[in-house]
Amino acid sequence: MADAPSLRVAVVAALPQTAPPLVDALRARGHRVPVVIGFRRPADWPGHVLGEHDLPPGVDLAVPSRPESVAALLRAYAPDAAVSYGYPRKLPADAVSAPRLGTVNCHPSDLPSYRGPNPVGWAVRNGERTIGVTWHRMDAELDTGSVLARTTIPLDDAVWSFTGVNSRVLEAASAMLPQVLRRLVRGDAGEPQSQREGSWAGFFGKDYATVDWSAPAAQVHTQVRAWNIAGHHPRVEGPVAVIDGTRWRLRRTALTQPPPGTGRRIACGDGDLWVLAADALD
Template sequence: MADEPEGWRVVVIAVVLPVAQPVIEAIRAMGHDVVGWVLARRPHTRDQPPPPWGEPSDKSAPRGLNLIMARDKADLAGLLRGLEADVALCFGFPWKIPQEALDVPRYGIVNQHPAPLPRYRGPIPMSWALREGDDEFFITWHRMDADLDTGPILAQTTVPILDEDNSVWEMGPKMIEATVSLIPEVFEKLAAGDPGEPQATEGATWAGFFDEDYAKIDWSRPRREIHNQVRAWHLAFDSGPVRGPIGQVDGKRVKVNRTSLTDPGDGSQAVDAADGKIWILESEPA
């Protein structure tokens, strides 16, 4: 970039391990220096388990990178000053970042949000896209401001949702690839002083945690709605005390973790829905 021939000092603010690693690699490949990876301490309970890919650690961090565990959001501004950050990239971070921290990097803090902003602002946007029956996910990089997921948009792309995408292991790699593909565009716009495209004032929705009503499976509904419900809950693994989706299968109360709209041919149990069968690939007692 013309105004930074020696590269920028970049800080990554994230707790999503599978995304952080390729993002860091992409930034380094562009000639910038990733000077720190800032994490947030998140307590987990029986009802709020750790993410399926595990927690970041010194073993998972790329070599030669400072891995910093922030105690509180009030510490973020001081950490960014200490790291002399030119810009920070944020994604999957559980805290609202204070304005004091947003003001530290000279190019600001940019957030990745997997949603067609202003729709699905909030903590579980991909789950809400599935719940609403969308046929594609969005990846949006936007400038961060004082509110949640409301800043001007710098770059955006889409990822198709396939019927066979029934777990984070199918959906995740495509989302990561799309996220990384936009980073050069984001950095070019930051270097050019592009303020980004303001979000529309209409059509905003909130992708909040699911409630108990959506945690119950009604087998009399269309099978695609049930499939989407199961997938939505699978991605909402960190959604508070409510667990779901729960259904009755052969007189037993089970938590359904993965389903399929086609017969996998492995003896998986089929259940009759309103318009056909749906196969349970993975479940556990509830």
């Protein structure tokens, strides 16, 4: 099936791992990307947010001081459509409706399951072996708009970081973009989200931040993986464990013994766990 005609598409994304691949995917299909709407770095953000050096020539970077400024920026660039991915703030209704054909968002879950800012972290916490990737129209609420395309990808134990999950999600999302844009051009409203009860995937709280070594080893292992895939938390640090009287943030663990000289063996409630990487907090 033919791609949509060449469109002016704004990208709304905050990270260097997300915006450039979306720009590349759109341009490879013959669309023009005049601007990426980025995000001002919070004072407590541990990494760097998207910078102008991350984007190819000819693509502007606009960094609004507040979400209420996004609508005016989009109107100034007059895009036919906007594509959002992983933006850390809810877009106001006037921003969502500013592009001529509307705004679409990619969410890494099978909506309406795992709406919110931490869908993959909760999927790992709940023992899911796959995750959904859903393109939906944006509306005034969060992750509730009608669906334009969806698929499912594996969530296997080899994935341990936001970056690792993000690369898989973006690959699947980019493959669906032509279908999504065709539906926008046709004025297709999309399918309302399933009537099954949705679930909310908020940031992990303090109740999940501390490691209890008396718990089963697999449970602790899952907790470590879930926190590391979830990435930066604006208020709570985890998973934190005490080893020999020192507090550590655990980065990587293993349920099977690693090569000699690698990792630290810890006795858990039903067996051993090996700590492979951690950062001292004290």
